Amino acid sequence: VTDRPLAAVVVVGSEILEDGRFDTNGPFIEKSLGLAGFRPILRLVVGDDREAIAFAVREASARASIVVVSGGLGPTFDDLSREGTADALGTTLARSPELESALRERLRRRGMTPPESVYRMADVVPGAEILANSVGAAPGLLVKGPPSIALVPGVPAEMEAMLLSEVLPRLQALHPGAPSLRRIFKIAGLYESEVEGLLSPAMPRWGDLGRTILASPGEITFILRGDPGDGERLESARADVLRILGGAIYSESDEGLECAVGRLLASSSMTLATAESCTGGMLGGMITSVPGSSSYYLGGAISYADDVKGRLLDVPAETIARHGAVSAETAAAMALGALERTGADLSLAVTGVAGPGGGSAAKPVGLVHLALGRPSGAIGRELRLTGDRGMVRLRACRAALDLLRREVFGSRREERA
Amino acid sequence: VTDRPLAAVVVVGSEILEDGRFDTNGPFIEKSLGLAGFRPILRLVVGDDREAIAFAVREASARASIVVVSGGLGPTFDDLSREGTADALGTTLARSPELESALRERLRRRGMTPPESVYRMADVVPGAEILANSVGAAPGLLVKGPPSIALVPGVPAEMEAMLLSEVLPRLQALHPGAPSLRRIFKIAGLYESEVEGLLSPAMPRWGDLGRTILASPGEITFILRGDPGDGERLESARADVLRILGGAIYSESDEGLECAVGRLLASSSMTLATAESCTGGMLGGMITSVPGSSSYYLGGAISYADDVKGRLLDVPAETIARHGAVSAETAAAMALGALERTGADLSLAVTGVAGPGGGSAAKPVGLVHLALGRPSGAIGRELRLTGDRGMVRLRACRAALDLLRREVFGSRREERA
Numbered sequence: 001v002t003d004r005p006l007a008a009v010v011v012v013g014s015e016i017l018e019d020g021r022f023d024t025n026g027p028f029i030e031k032s033l034g035l036a037g038f039r040p041i042l043r044l045v046v047g048d049d050r051e052a053i054a055f056a057v058r059e060a061s062a063r064a065s066i067v068v069v070s071g072g073l074g075p076t077f078d079d080l081s082r083e084g085t086a087d088a089l090g091t092t093l094a095r096s097p098e099l100e101s102a103l104r105e106r107l108r109r110r111g112m113t114p115p116e117s118v119y120r121m122a123d124v125v126p127g128a129e130i131l132a133n134s135v136g137a138a139p140g141l142l143v144k145g146p147p148s149i150a151l152v153p154g155v156p157a158e159m160e161a162m163l164l165s166e167v168l169p170r171l172q173a174l175h176p177g178a179p180s181l182r183r184i185f186k187i188a189g190l191y192e193s194e195v196e197g198l199l200s201p202a203m204p205r206w207g208d209l210g211r212t213i214l215a216s217p218g219e220i221t222f223i224l225r226g227d228p229g230d231g232e233r234l235e236s237a238r239a240d241v242l243r244i245l246g247g248a249i250y251s252e253s254d255e256g257l258e259c260a261v262g263r264l265l266a267s268s269s270m271t272l273a274t275a276e277s278c279t280g281g282m283l284g285g286m287i288t289s290v291p292g293s294s295s296y297y298l299g300g301a302i303s304y305a306d307d308v309k310g311r312l313l314d315v316p317a318e319t320i321a322r323h324g325a326v327s328a329e330t331a332a333a334m335a336l337g338a339l340e341r342t343g344a345d346l347s348l349a350v351t352g353v354a355g356p357g358g359g360s361a362a363k364p365v366g367l368v369h370l371a372l373g374r375p376s377g378a379i380g381r382e383l384r385l386t387g388d389r390g391m392v393r394l395r396a397c398r399a400a401l402d403l404l405r406r407e408v409f410g411s412r413r414e415e416r417a
Numbered sequence: 418v419t420d421r422p423l424a425a426v427v428v429v430g431s432e433i434l435e436d437g438r439f440d441t442n443g444p445f446i447e448k449s450l451g452l453a454g455f456r457p458i459l460r461l462v463v464g465d466d467r468e469a470i471a472f473a474v475r476e477a478s479a480r481a482s483i484v485v486v487s488g489g490l491g492p493t494f495d496d497l498s499r500e501g502t503a504d505a506l507g508t509t510l511a512r513s514p515e516l517e518s519a520l521r522e523r524l525r526r527r528g529m530t531p532p533e534s535v536y537r538m539a540d541v542v543p544g545a546e547i548l549a550n551s552v553g554a555a556p557g558l559l560v561k562g563p564p565s566i567a568l569v570p571g572v573p574a575e576m577e578a579m580l581l582s583e584v585l586p587r588l589q590a591l592h593p594g595a596p597s598l599r600r601i602f603k604i605a606g607l608y609e610s611e612v613e614g615l616l617s618p619a620m621p622r623w624g625d626l627g628r629t630i631l632a633s634p635g636e637i638t639f640i641l642r643g644d645p646g647d648g649e650r651l652e653s654a655r656a657d658v659l660r661i662l663g664g665a666i667y668s669e670s671d672e673g674l675e676c677a678v679g680r681l682l683a684s685s686s687m688t689l690a691t692a693e694s695c696t697g698g699m700l701g702g703m704i705t706s707v708p709g710s711s712s713y714y715l716g717g718a719i720s721y722a723d724d725v726k727g728r729l730l731d732v733p734a735e736t737i738a739r740h741g742a743v744s745a746e747t748a749a750a751m752a753l754g755a756l757e758r759t760g761a762d763l764s765l766a767v768t769g770v771a772g773p774g775g776g777s778a779a780k781p782v783g784l785v786h787l788a789l790g791r792p793s794g795a796i797g798r799e800l801r802l803t804g805d806r807g808m809v810r811l812r813a814c815r816a817a818l819d820l821l822r823r824e825v826f827g828s829r830r831e832e833r834a
Contacts, residue, residue, distance in 0.1 A: 043461070214432055279705070287698075297721055301729065302698065312717075393706075
């Protein structure tokens, strides 16, 4: 489907292999390369080991015309990406006097007198271009191949700044490849298998367009991909997806439900409050992760203990005694209490059994009651969610946001589709 | 430092390379291999491409005596790990009649009549042992080498169950390697550079024990590693770390601050409430991510809007008008209001400027005021935090938990150390 230049990523760091830490650099670099018009085909993760780095750079170079090496550029003894890359290229490092004096000047200005070994950072692969680090001390390197090999730091903020402003523009100039076309659909309120089942009758019409379904608890991402000549086919496939999935699509860009719902609230000048039991503040935390959320989110109560449901939300003790803390009645009372107490236009309430303990035959783990509060009253929804405690809570938060989106802004989406 | 058997991991999935998705299987498998006594030295991530999978299995096999391949075992056309592995081994797949009839029986019982192509899942590498999948349909395979090559599914729940109950016990029998020794220290309230600076005078005494410092916002992990014969040296290094870092260490197992603080609260039978502004519920969400947190956490208020600080927490409008919403005075009033309103024994309040907007010269982005409320009054702390919105909020939550830990349970830690 593609003739984009192939790219490979080498991630260096023993802590990634030995301690189960997540590497976020590999995914960031690959996504950025993809958006810049290249096609990532391989990632190698190796430890702080000169021979292993050399192996990885050699293998990456043999299979891709662009190689990005992340990590191992610092001053300490276990920073070996410069040496490993030189080994892979069959050359030896040379000290750059300009770089060394720039580093001396930088450290002097900061009042630091580090050991001389720090100037290892001025050793360069002969002929490589030096890349500025706008965030930290370690410079990057670009070997203009073929293949092109870029060495960037492992500290995420340094890597990101250098990749976007120094590396990608140079790679795009060296390897003119057409950017690939991509359409993204973010979907809430359907399971992965439902999305697949609904779309499958249309798929034969799409030919060899690339397609991916990615499921996260309560949120599905569907991606269509084509080459530059596929524009028309991609638009017709997009029309199929919009028609079939309709209001289940909450966005056509790669954003969370909390961003899309926040935008709807901001543009309608309505305010929101929350009342949370089993999610314990997670819903509020998710809503306020969006910059600018103070323009529509007022706050609310975390009524984890039953007594606090009365104290902060005026849920009658009798409602809880009769129907239980996890019930449609309690959810509705929480939603209306939050509305009343905060003065918001809308409210969302969540109460449920997140597990692993606390379930019963009548109210099993995964049972969640949501309520959307409006001045005219509360609308409830009962959910039976699967997964562990973290997944039940995450699904519950997203289902609450989706309830608000569909009930309050449902028509908005239909207009667009 | 080690003669543990070397292990390599191959992760298969185009969505990982093309869409910037995080692969959690690679880290899980490597961590599990490490705990089982093996040494992960390489991870290769490739797309759903037969030739690329064959390449990765070949390279992994050349460098490690144990290879785990994750993903690409399902029934669809792009599940190619069986074929790629057979190619790498220079053999061809053979249909297992037993496995095919077991799959037919499984699908029949579920009332499913899938296309015949689904029985590709019964194709096996000749001589390989079939591994049961207790969660899903796709069976795994174990080629007994050398090298040993295990093929496990890519669905995390299926992979985890199969790895732990089917793969690791067999690998340990095939490759008797001694488990490595490890001491872990979780640290709060210090920066990475402070931890390094404090420990560096002691390091020469520790010889060649492996050491790693990992920083996440507001939480540092320090790990010491040795071989089976290093027990005594490891204990003496551990004593150094405990003596030097003292009360900054909140745990000696790999757990978050919210777990350690939760245990302290549970064992002291004290209850906690929260009052959050800039963290918007994130602190409550973090506290309630711990199963059983209902035994000590009552809930509280998310007072994101100033007006709600008065409505739900009785913060006087005059306090906010005079000192501002982000001030020691407002934080203290929020903490005492939460105590009063919920009836808890302790409370934590957070108010600050999370950014990116909203900062001023006097109150810049990253300024956060915490308060710990007790019946005797509130104790405040001012923080100047760095990082983006997400990091400022995460650091603020962890600093709040650490304030509680140190002020209320400080002596507890000193007893242990």
